[in-house]
Amino acid sequence: MSGSPDRTAPAPRLRRRLGVTDAVVVGLGSMMGAGVFAALAPAARAAGSGLLLGLALAAVVAYCNATSSARLAARYPASGGTYVYGRERLGEFWGYLAGWGFVVGKTASCAAMALTVGLYVWPERAHAVAVAAVVALVAVNYAGMRKAAWLTRAIVAVVLAVLAAVVVACLTSDAAGAARLGFDGGGLSPGGVLQAAGLLFFAFAGYARIATLGEEVRDPARTIPRAVSLALGITLVVYAAVAVAVLSVLGSGALGGTAAPLADAVRAAGVPELAPVVRAGAAVAALGSLLALILGVSRTTLAMARDRHLPPVLAAVHPRFGVPHRAELAVGAVVAVVAATADVRGAIGFSSFGVLAYYAVANASAWTLAPAEGRPPRIVPALGLAGCVVLAFALPLVSVASGAAVLAVGAAVYGVRRAAAARGA
Incomplete structure (x- = not known):
């Protein structure tokens, strides 16, 4: 079933250094990122009183995707994630398309997270701070996975402490009220919940x-x-606690209209002195997301370079540090240029579309596993695939259009390269 290209020599391999705790921390560093500080407001604006239902639906789809991805990763423990799974289970094109969407979409997300750091740390020099953050984190990654894992561990600890302070402040406030949680049904729409x-x-x-x-x-x-499983479970518990706490003091209407939901929530809870701490936590969280994004994009770049879908020079592994150093430097350079010259905070929408397409390929790949290969119950990849498609097309129209355009460009590039290869054969 493999559609992978022939390999004339074994590619240099990365070193296996991460245990369960380090892997969980990497996952938490990605999920406990700036999203929890910013995603609640637009989600509340879309869902109204159905915000918690939207959170539950996102969690169900995420669980299915995570289960499918975990079974595939155990079967194919190589860098590249769904790029590798799609290539091996569905054919070269589907793996390539997943990898293309991931690399392009997440590179823009890297720049968006870098700018988020700049906007929180020094708004008047946001672009300069963003570039400095990219350079610093690429240097950490270049020095080896263990150093990156330790930095991520520190970031996760800080973010969890800040979120815990927000939850306690809101739920113990005199302003908290169960009626604000939105279970009265007012303003609930299925389309809004899906979005x-x-x-x-x-x-x-x-x-x-x-x-x-x-x-x-x-x-x-x-x-x-x-x-x-551990990283997703911890994240779900934390997100649910934060959503309930913020809703209890703001309500879905006020939450949907704020640009800084957690900072506004602690002010409404009567603890305005906590707002600067929340802003600092958001900056640290964005750094954690940026660190994890650079790790993920560089590893997918490595895998695609090994198969010559990207320049083969990017497939090198550093002999001392055991990391894909050229891929990391290339990704860092592109992200730094974009972060220095553009405002790409709007990239989150099309990144969501690309990520959902990426996981749709993962679920389709998991469906093809045999029971002896660790296939999950069939309902898991089926529900995950359907959920990815529905949620992708429930996003705002501009996100759907830009995400689909990115995938279409990737497919066209693939077709041109295949045609050129066929003519040269």
Whole structure:
């Protein structure tokens, strides 16, 4: 079933250094990113009183995707994630399309996260701070996975502490009220709930980073499924607590109209001195997301370079540090240029579309697994695939159009390269 290109020599491999704890931390560093500080407001604007239903729906789709990805990662413990799974299970084109959507969409997300850091740290010099953040995190990644994992661990600890402070402040406030949670049904619309789920899904998507690091995980058949389940479970509990706490003081109407939901929530809870701490936590969270994104994009770039879908020079592995150093430098350079010259905060929407397309390929790949290969119950990839398609097309129209255009360009590039290869054969 494999459509992978012939390989004339074994590619240099990355070193297996990550255990369960490190893999969970990488996943949490991705999911506990800036999304929880920013995604609640547009989701509340779309869903109204159905915000918690949208969160639950996003979590169900994320669980199906995570289960399919974990089973595939245990079967194919190599860098590249769904690019590798699609290539091996569905054929070269589908793997390529998943990889293309991931690399392009997540490169824009890297720039968006870098700008988020700049906007929180020094708004008047946001672009300069963004470039500095990219350079610093690429240097950390270049020095090896263990250093990146330790930095991610520190970031996750800070973000969890800030979120815990927000939850306690809101739920113990005199302003908190159960009526604001939105269970009265007012303003509830199925389309709004679906759109909110699609927007919130972006915040759950970080567990893919665990799978894309499959070549660097010890005992992947055991470690990856455990790490994915643990990271997703912890994230769901934290997100649900934060959503309930913020809704309890703001309500869905006020939440949908704010640009800084968690900072406004602590002010409404009567603890305005906590707002600067929340802003600092958002900057740290964005750094964690950026670190994990660079890790994931560089590993998918490595895998695609090995198959010559990207320049083969990017397939090199550093002999001392055991990392795809050229891929990391290339990704860092592109992200730095975009972050320095453009405002790409709007890229989150089309990134969500690309991520949902990426997981649709993962679920379709998991469907083809045999029971002896660790196939999950068929309902899991089926529900995951259907959920990805529905949520992708429930996103705002501009997100759907830009995401579909990115995939169409990727398919055209693939077709041109195949035609050129056929003529040269």
